[in-house]
Amino acid sequence: MSDNKKIAQEIKQLTELLEEYNYQYYVQDAPSVPDAEYDRIFKQLQQLESTYPTLLLANSPTQKVGGVALSKFEQVTHQLPMLSLDNVFDADSLDDFMQRAIDKSPLTETAFCIEPKLDGLAASIIYQDGVLVQAATRGDGVTGENVTENVKTIANLPLKLRGENIPPLLEVRGEVFMLKAGFNKLNEGLIKAGEKAFVNPRNAAAGSLRQLDSKVAASRPLAFYCYAVGIFEGELANSQFQRIEQLKAWGLPVSSEVKRVVGEAACHEYYENISKKRASLAYEIDGVVYKVDDINLQQQMGFVARAPRWSTAYKFPAEEAVTTVENVEFQVGRTGAITPVAKLKPVFVGGVTVSNATLHNKDEIERLGILIGDVVVVRRAGDVIPQVARVVLEQRNDDVTRIIHFPETCPVCNSDVERIEGEAVTRCTGGLYCEAQRKQAIKHFASRKALDIDGLGDKLVDLLVDHKMIKDPSQLFSLTVEQLSSLPRMGNTSAKKLVNSLQLSKKTTLARFLYSLGIREVGEATAANLANHYKTLPAIIDAGIESLKTVSDVGDIVAKHLYYFFRQDHNLMVVDELISVGVHWPDIEEVAQSELLLADKTFVITGSFEAISRNDIKAALQALGAKVAGSVSKKTNTLVAGSAAGSKLSKATELGIEILDENGVLKLLGKSE
Numbered sequence: 001m002s003d004n005k006k007i008a009q010e011i012k013q014l015t016e017l018l019e020e021y022n023y024q025y026y027v028q029d030a031p032s033v034p035d036a037e038y039d040r041i042f043k044q045l046q047q048l049e050s051t052y053p054t055l056l057l058a059n060s061p062t063q064k065v066g067g068v069a070l071s072k073f074e075q076v077t078h079q080l081p082m083l084s085l086d087n088v089f090d091a092d093s094l095d096d097f098m099q100r101a102i103d104k105s106p107l108t109e110t111a112f113c114i115e116p117k118l119d120g121l122a123a124s125i126i127y128q129d130g131v132l133v134q135a136a137t138r139g140d141g142v143t144g145e146n147v148t149e150n151v152k153t154i155a156n157l158p159l160k161l162r163g164e165n166i167p168p169l170l171e172v173r174g175e176v177f178m179l180k181a182g183f184n185k186l187n188e189g190l191i192k193a194g195e196k197a198f199v200n201p202r203n204a205a206a207g208s209l210r211q212l213d214s215k216v217a218a219s220r221p222l223a224f225y226c227y228a229v230g231i232f233e234g235e236l237a238n239s240q241f242q243r244i245e246q247l248k249a250w251g252l253p254v255s256s257e258v259k260r261v262v263g264e265a266a267c268h269e270y271y272e273n274i275s276k277k278r279a280s281l282a283y284e285i286d287g288v289v290y291k292v293d294d295i296n297l298q299q300q301m302g303f304v305a306r307a308p309r310w311s312t313a314y315k316f317p318a319e320e321a322v323t324t325v326e327n328v329e330f331q332v333g334r335t336g337a338i339t340p341v342a343k344l345k346p347v348f349v350g351g352v353t354v355s356n357a358t359l360h361n362k363d364e365i366e367r368l369g370i371l372i373g374d375v376v377v378v379r380r381a382g383d384v385i386p387q388v389a390r391v392v393l394e395q396r397n398d399d400v401t402r403i404i405h406f407p408e409t410c411p412v413c414n415s416d417v418e419r420i421e422g423e424a425v426t427r428c429t430g431g432l433y434c435e436a437q438r439k440q441a442i443k444h445f446a447s448r449k450a451l452d453i454d455g456l457g458d459k460l461v462d463l464l465v466d467h468k469m470i471k472d473p474s475q476l477f478s479l480t481v482e483q484l485s486s487l488p489r490m491g492n493t494s495a496k497k498l499v500n501s502l503q504l505s506k507k508t509t510l511a512r513f514l515y516s517l518g519i520r521e522v523g524e525a526t527a528a529n530l531a532n533h534y535k536t537l538p539a540i541i542d543a544g545i546e547s548l549k550t551v552s553d554v555g556d557i558v559a560k561h562l563y564y565f566f567r568q569d570h571n572l573m574v575v576d577e578l579i580s581v582g583v584h585w586p587d588i589e590e591v592a593q594s595e596l597l598l599a600d601k602t603f604v605i606t607g608s609f610e611a612i613s614r615n616d617i618k619a620a621l622q623a624l625g626a627k628v629a630g631s632v633s634k635k636t637n638t639l640v641a642g643s644a645a646g647s648k649l650s651k652a653t654e655l656g657i658e659i660l661d662e663n664g665v666l667k668l669l670g671k672s673e
């Protein structure tokens, strides 16, 4: 074989190997090699290609870096117009849609293909003989812009299809979007460089796709999922779901959330489930798309105006709305943190009526440039506390707006406030002298993850403190039925129940007790790590800063908070008081550590998970005796890697550390079949 032929063959092999790795990573979600290995082969191929430019293959993954800069985008006419979707906003209207399909259907079972409604922008991509030849935006549905060079740089999109029976012509349609993580990173970079950040991932995707310089587009973390076939030559299944599966088999990326279901109940269930999962998905979705699965039935149902009758989008309630800031109040939290809260003209957003939004701290007020009386965009995503996203400056009325004055003393107890250098929060210095802090400390003590006192809600704690019946958590345990039933809206039965649950809550665990004290930055996971490490309360109280820092998850700041907490007489008195009224826990030494499945094993968690949250994985591992650390080192036994895992995964692979994916960890925790 001639040298040139040999090199051509090598280039082909490397190109195909990288394509295979891309397919495993982006389509199958199951990478078989670490990132470092991919990078190594990538560089090897790049080097060969630069020495022998004539041998470069069009489908080489090295071509995803962009290069061509245009002066303007050419127009592209879509052979089949790109339609939009009809919307519904409630379950009844979805029922109406399904019923219309079922009425039209000659089939005994009418199936629906259900897909997440990706929040990006539509694109059409044409493959000829399996090679990506053209990509266009939707434009007005008839004519769009030729964005081929930019689309070619999208990491999860193959330049060449793989597998069997590749059609001579195939137009796929789908959504160009940005992963949430990539979007955040991009914005951080833009802000650092003094440039303007994007408002949301959708805008960022749109802005990136319309870059004339494809090198800039290549640097943006764009992604693509297919959801339809446009024009094609050859045979395709008569089912939307099967078509999506076929696209996947040809190496095209599709959302793993696409399902085929029969029956209205299952259609509603999908919406409920994905609403709950929405915040933990790696990308933004703004609803659910229902499509009649049978293509013949689709054709029979046809179109109305510019939308198909066989499909509808069930949109989530809008996450953003516009309203007015009527006032700003300052709340004092458990640790004295003073939080400005915008009092809003009530507005319906994210499915609920919102009348408060947090302004976080002084810096945030400055960043937003917000004034009382301003018109603002309020955002409520999932379970998250409503936020003020931005001020609508165009609608500011100088006659009614007022400056927000941050308080110089605590609005509750009048103590001085302080702001430690380098920290964003301003705090009341009153400690437990401050009634607000006292109330929050007791609420925290009683909360579910702490002593879990049934029947002691926030309102009741406020009442007890307001009536001067308790000053600290230990005094809860001497409350009598008579005392309690003297409170407004407190019957004899509820009072008895509460006294009873107070007695029950005295039996707890060391980790819960530690957490219940409300030491700054000591969450339930840190508390569990400390309990596992020191085994007894006196050992924790006596521990020095250096010793504390050896506990996983405990850094310098947390160690200092712990150390100084236990050096304050009034804190030690509360602890003593609690123990003397009978709060107790089993000795950890009694629980034979070696019987715990994961005793002495160190885990690190990275990436994002779908069926379980990171916190839940952490808590479950710790319950089995494991330590959970923040970074990978030689001491790590196992890395739990979700999707989009990055440097931790490469490091663990390098060190030959065991790696568990989401299914693996669910199995280990006994949470899957």
Ligand code: IVH
Pocket: 083, 084, 085, 115, 116, 117, 118, 119, 120, 121, 122, 138, 174, 175, 227, 228, 289, 308, 311, 313
């Ligand atoms: S199908 C004829 N499926 O929503 C049907 N569209 O509001 C054409 N979109 O322009 C669209 N996810 O940009 C379809 N799974 C999905 C989708 C989806 C997001 C977007 C698409 C379309 C818009 C219509």
